Amino acid sequence: MTTDILKMIAPANGNFFLIAGPCVVEGEEITLRVACELKEICSEQEIPFLFKASYKKANRSSLHSFTGIGDEEALAVLRKVKTVLGLPIVTDIHTEQEAAWAAEVADVLQIPAFLCRQTDLLVAAARTGRWVNVKKGQFLSPEAMRFAVEKVRDAGNDHVMVTERGTSFGYQDLIVDFRGIKALKENNCPVVLDCTHSLQQPNQRSGVTGGRPDMIETMGRAAIAVGADGIFMETHPDPAHALSDGANMLPLDQMEPLLRKLIKIRKAIL
Numbered sequence: 001m002t003t004d005i006l007k008m009i010a011p012a013n014g015n016f017f018l019i020a021g022p023c024v025v026e027g028e029e030i031t032l033r034v035a036c037e038l039k040e041i042c043s044e045q046e047i048p049f050l051f052k053a054s055y056k057k058a059n060r061s062s063l064h065s066f067t068g069i070g071d072e073e074a075l076a077v078l079r080k081v082k083t084v085l086g087l088p089i090v091t092d093i094h095t096e097q098e099a100a101w102a103a104e105v106a107d108v109l110q111i112p113a114f115l116c117r118q119t120d121l122l123v124a125a126a127r128t129g130r131w132v133n134v135k136k137g138q139f140l141s142p143e144a145m146r147f148a149v150e151k152v153r154d155a156g157n158d159h160v161m162v163t164e165r166g167t168s169f170g171y172q173d174l175i176v177d178f179r180g181i182k183a184l185k186e187n188n189c190p191v192v193l194d195c196t197h198s199l200q201q202p203n204q205r206s207g208v209t210g211g212r213p214d215m216i217e218t219m220g221r222a223a224i225a226v227g228a229d230g231i232f233m234e235t236h237p238d239p240a241h242a243l244s245d246g247a248n249m250l251p252l253d254q255m256e257p258l259l260r261k262l263i264k265i266r267k268a269i270l
Contacts, residue, residue, distance in 0.1 A: 003133050005088060005107055009161065009190045009229060014270050015263065017048040017230040019090055019133075019192060020255070023245035024054045024067075025074035034235065034252060035081045040255045045263060050108060051081055052090040052232070058112075058242055072084035079105045090133065096124035103128035112164055113137045113197075116148050126155035133161045135194065138168040142180035144251075149187045161190040163232055166198035173201055176219065181226045192230035193223035196248045211248025213239070217258055224265045231262065 009017050020038055025031050035051050042049035055074035057067045068074050078089050088107040093099050094115065102109060109125040111118075113135040125132045134148045145162050152160040162184050166174030176198050184191045198219060199212040220231055236242040239249040250258070 003009065005050075005159070007048065008067050010090070011046075011048050013046055014204055014266070015047055016224060016228065016266055017190075018042060018049065018259070019050045019230060019232040020235055021052040022235045022236050022242065023091075023249065024057050024243060025069060025077050027069060028077045028080065030205060031077050032081060032084070034237065035085055037252060038235070038255065039085055039087060041259065043157070045259055046255075047259060047263070049087065050090050051085075051087040052110070052234070053078065053081075054092045054244075055102065056094075057092075058094040075102070075105050078099045082107075093121070093125060096120045098126050099124035103130045106130060108161075109131050110163075111135060111148075116145070118221070121151040122148060122151040124157040126152040126157035126160075128158075129157060131159040131161065132157065133163055133192070135165050135197075136180075136184070138165075138166060138174060142177070142183035145189050146161045147176065149189060161192060161230070163194050164189065164228075165194035165232075170187060174198055176222075176224055178226045181223065181228050185227065185229075190229040191227075192232050193219065193228045194232040195219040195223065196232070196234045196245070196250060199248050200245075201247075211245075213248055213250060216248075216250050217261070220258060220262050224262050225269065227269070245250060 022034055051181045082089050088106040090110055091106045092110045092112050093102050108131040110133045116134050116137045132152050136145050149160055164180055166176050169175040195216050199215050233250050234256055237250045237252045239246040
């Protein structure tokens with residue numbers, strides 16, 4: 001699968017690649033529905049597509065927030081997406097012990113932003129031989145991400161990408177400095193912009209993270225214009241009733257028209 005992923009993130013048609021899906025596995029039916037619709041959209045538009053859903057959520061604002069349907073059950077759903085639909089899988093890991101277990105299903109192991117400095121976690125992910133997507137911490141400069149990339153490479157794995165997902169801007173907001181895309185590309189690895197998490201409004205009094213989904217298209221347009229290799233977006237048929245991160249997700253029915261706009265920008269800068 002490594003060779004296939006490499007072809008996807010550097011497609012011959014020069015297009016960007018898409019990492020997308022619901023925030024977390026909520027159940028088999030809805031996960032397969034989202035994966036199937038995204039696959040059809042991306043196939044029609046010749047966009048390489050990697051399906052993303054967390055099999056569990058460890059970083060939650062409140063103790064009472066939804067964390068998943070159960071690790072084994074969620075990984076089984078992701079395995080079905082992979083085998084039935086033939087899609088590569090991206091999922092988060094949070095501890096060294098999870099790396100080998102998740103790698104049995106996932107093609108890309110994603111390191112959450114808050115954990116991007118955790119050396120043992122990065123090394124464990126690297127040693128599985130899977131691609132490693134490291135999200136830039138909200139507390140780090142783009143230039144500082146070279147150390148995370150080096151940890152993966154020094155562990156013997158050159159299959160690494162980095163994702164910009166915003167920088168803390170006060171207590172309850174994030175901002176994206178698009179100069180960072182260029183800085184991250186100096187690591188000579190694929191660079192992705194997370195158009196949904198970068199619009200989060202964390203640390204709300206309610207204990208539930210807010211967001212600005214109305215700005216997703218703006219983020220996507222800017223990311224492609226400055227040369228991002230990939231776009232990350234979480235999506236759901238009904239974000240208002242999503243069990244995690246609904247406040248900053250893109251409604252699934254808005255995905256196709258947005259991607260068409262981004263393709264036009266991509267073609268204009270090639």
